[in-house]
Amino acid sequence: MDSIIKSGRTVKEAVDAALQELGKTEDEVLVEVLEEPTKGFLGLIGGKLARVKVTVKENKVEKAVKFLESVIKEMGLEDATVEVVSQGDPLKINLKGTRLGILIGRRGQTLDALQYLTNLVVNKNSENRIKIILDIEEYRRRREQTLERLALRLAEQVRRKGKSITLEPMNPHERRIIHTTLQNNPYVVTMSEGEEPYRKVIILAK
Amino acid sequence: MKELVKLIAQSLVDKPEEVVISEVEGEKTLILELKVAQEDMGKIIGKQGRIAKAIRTVVKAAAAKKGKKVIVEIVQ
Numbered sequence: 001m002d003s004i005i006k007s008g009r010t011v012k013e014a015v016d017a018a019l020q021e022l023g024k025t026e027d028e029v030l031v032e033v034l035e036e037p038t039k040g041f042l043g044l045i046g047g048k049l050a051r052v053k054v055t056v057k058e059n060k061v062e063k064a065v066k067f068l069e070s071v072i073k074e075m076g077l078e079d080a081t082v083e084v085v086s087q088g089d090p091l092k093i094n095l096k097g098t099r100l101g102i103l104i105g106r107r108g109q110t111l112d113a114l115q116y117l118t119n120l121v122v123n124k125n126s127e128n129r130i131k132i133i134l135d136i137e138e139y140r141r142r143r144e145q146t147l148e149r150l151a152l153r154l155a156e157q158v159r160r161k162g163k164s165i166t167l168e169p170m171n172p173h174e175r176r177i178i179h180t181t182l183q184n185n186p187y188v189v190t191m192s193e194g195e196e197p198y199r200k201v202i203i204l205a206k
Numbered sequence: 207m208k209e210l211v212k213l214i215a216q217s218l219v220d221k222p223e224e225v226v227i228s229e230v231e232g233e234k235t236l237i238l239e240l241k242v243a244q245e246d247m248g249k250i251i252g253k254q255g256r257i258a259k260a261i262r263t264v265v266k267a268a269a270a271k272k273g274k275k276v277i278v279e280i281v282q
Contacts, residue, residue: 113263
């Protein structure tokens with residue numbers, strides 16, 4: 001992290017000098033006062049200057065966007081753009097562009113891998129971790145709808161035939177969508193079975 | 207492809223200057239040997255190889271676009 005130490009007649013003066021040198025504004029930095037200024041005798045002799053340490057705050061949003069932009073460029077997907085949908089925690093980022101199917105991958109596995117790597121890069125050596133959710137052209141929302149419909153359809157099948165159905169392996173997020181969709185269903189119950197990453201949801205008749 | 211692996215690896219480790227990638231070009235496959243500082247090994251492999259797997263998944267997607275098989279190997 002960038003930090004510099006500056007002196008000045010007042011704390012404010014020292015901070016301002018540091019900000020100017022770093023090219024940052026006050027809310028982009030952390031200020032630590034190393035020494036308060038003291039006035040010398042008659043304000044002339046033996047006065048001490050203020051010393052401050054100014055550290056540039058890590059900007060996680062910037063870090064995430066920069067990482068994703070470089071990855072996209074190296075992958076040869078120049079027409080894709082990175083868009084911050086909501087700042088804070090979770091930080092939601094969308095990738096937009098044509099031919100991004102390649103970045104989604106089979107059942108979103110490339111998207112999940114990229115999201116995982118972005119989380120690691122942004123939170124590297126950081127105490128306040130934030131969660132980053134990455135999406136491509138609304139893939140996650142569309143997938144969620146697909147899973148909800150699938151859950152309802154299979155639940156109906158289980159109810160009619162009285163036989164349980166095992167779904168294909170899914171990640172925790174997707175399994176939760178199935179469980180949540182059916183949690184108040186009067187005819188079926190759901191459970192998970194197997195070990196990650198092959199854990200599957202089973203729908204059983206009540 | 208080499209640059210992509212380098213970019214990802216350097217973003218994950220504490221000592222980016224020690225990331226070295228060598229290419230072994232085959233007829234249909236390209237092997238990228240990734241080497242990092244000993245203390246950074248965990249940062250590119252992860253628990254049960256989860257990070258290594260994510261790197262490979264992203265690289266595989268990029269390679270598919272170019273019609274070549276790319277294998278990322280992590281070497282000591």
